Amino acid sequence: MRLRALATIGVTVLLATTACSVSTKNDSGPDDTTSAPVPSGSTASAAPKIKDVVLVTHDSWSLPKKLVAQWEQQTGYHLVVRSNGDAGKLTNKLVLTQGNPDGDVSFGVDNTFATRALKANVFAPYTPASVPTGVSGYDVEGDGGQHLTPIDHSDVCVNVDTTWFAAHHLTPPTTLDDLTKPAYKNLFVTPGASTSSPGMAFLLATIAAYGDGWQSYWSKLMANGAEITDGWDQAYEVEFTQGGGKGKRPIVLSYDSDPAYTVKGGTTSTQALLDTCFTEVEYAGVLTGAKNVPGAKAFVEWLLSPQVQAALPRSMYVFPVVPGTPLPADWTRFAKQPTNPLTVSPAEIDANREKWLQQWSDVTSR
Structure with a gap:
């Protein structure tokens, strides 16, 4: 996974x-x-x-x-x-x-x-x-x-570094639409759909949210400086500000369990955006x-x-x-799960996977 x-x-x-x-x-x-x-x-x-x-x-x-x-x-x-x-x-x-x-x-x-x-x-x-x-x-x-x-x-969700946003006096995004706004230009990183299972889940989340307009959404996302990596490890551990490499991007595609992972001193430094999630x-x-x-x-x-x-x-x-x-106690307190995650039926995924991946590659490589 x-x-x-x-x-x-x-x-x-x-x-x-x-x-x-x-x-x-x-x-x-x-x-x-x-x-x-x-x-x-x-x-x-x-x-x-x-x-x-x-x-x-x-x-x-x-x-x-x-x-x-x-x-x-x-x-x-x-x-x-x-x-x-x-x-x-x-x-x-x-x-x-x-x-x-x-x-x-x-x-x-x-x-x-x-x-x-x-x-x-x-x-x-x-x-x-x-x-x-x-x-x-x-x-x-x-x-x-x-x-x-x-x-x-688990749920693949957009996550934010709440400490970064507090330090920069900027309100964090809460929705998929927010990621295309100028306030969040060059701040988002996600693993690619063709090389990563969470990246594929995020693509499916956007298809569930925008239907036939998902390619237009991705065009806006890329125009707003979204970065695509080969896998989750590079996105989170290298590019994300809360990762081990202390990267420069405070918004990352990851999981709803992440806030339980970043607990220190009884508080967490990340938040999963529960309106962006796709269940795996x-x-x-x-x-x-x-x-x-x-x-x-x-x-x-x-x-x-x-x-x-x-x-x-x-x-x-x-x-x-x-x-x-x-x-675990930290999970009970910090790992919140979405009540209404985005979904695409397995049958629809099977029928369209290759087409969607090709279209996604075309949009993200422009």
Whole structure:
């Protein structure tokens, strides 16, 4: 979904396309030692015929090492991770290897790419035996949880550096329209739609907001000095004034969880503009042609367990899909979610993705 988690928790996780063991290599996130419940039918006593469960995911995959180790000990499986860039690159990889996948299970295909994967029969039919109440509200339209299981969600939103605006005695923008006003010229930076999943989500937000007029909006945005980067990391960590590089642009395209990330001394220095948000949902599913189907199913069930759901905010900076999952204190106070996010149906995205990206490239390259 994004490279955000790596920068957020200050841990570098190198997951090459060659397999590596999460239980020994991934040290990101809190060391949750609480025993996790074992999914039905996957106890260690029923020794699995194939021990390795190979996860094909994106570069931002990150869960506490001890939590993964508990699952391995309790089930008898061994988790192997193979990463493949962001959600778009991951989906491309899954489509290209359909029927002969590089692994057994995948996590990280989001709602902007889900229909493409489903049309290509990337995922085998599977619904966890027990799906918590409320999770089905995040199902892919038309799938009903038959192939893809929702795991987490977050909203891509425009964020502002409130301390910068206070220091410059300038009222921050609040809407998408505001970003085209002269007062905010040369202040906005966003990752590109063709090279970044949050950038694609922002493009979809503008399509939802402006309909057939979205290209005109982007022309105005570019004329007002908007900067486009290849990815989120460069936009936030380099160009944004609150990023690690202390850049010069106080408006950035990022996530609704960011204000919980910039807390210092009990206050936050950023604010998400909740009228600009587009919801992203990440899914997991058993891959068609998987060698270890029982292990893949056990892994998907585990991702919905209370321990994993509670670990998601600190580990990957996303919200859990299971309602009632406790959130960190800073999230409860500062990570506000939009009540009416902008939306585009997965079917419409699938039908128009390539056309929209080409039109977006034409507008932004003028």
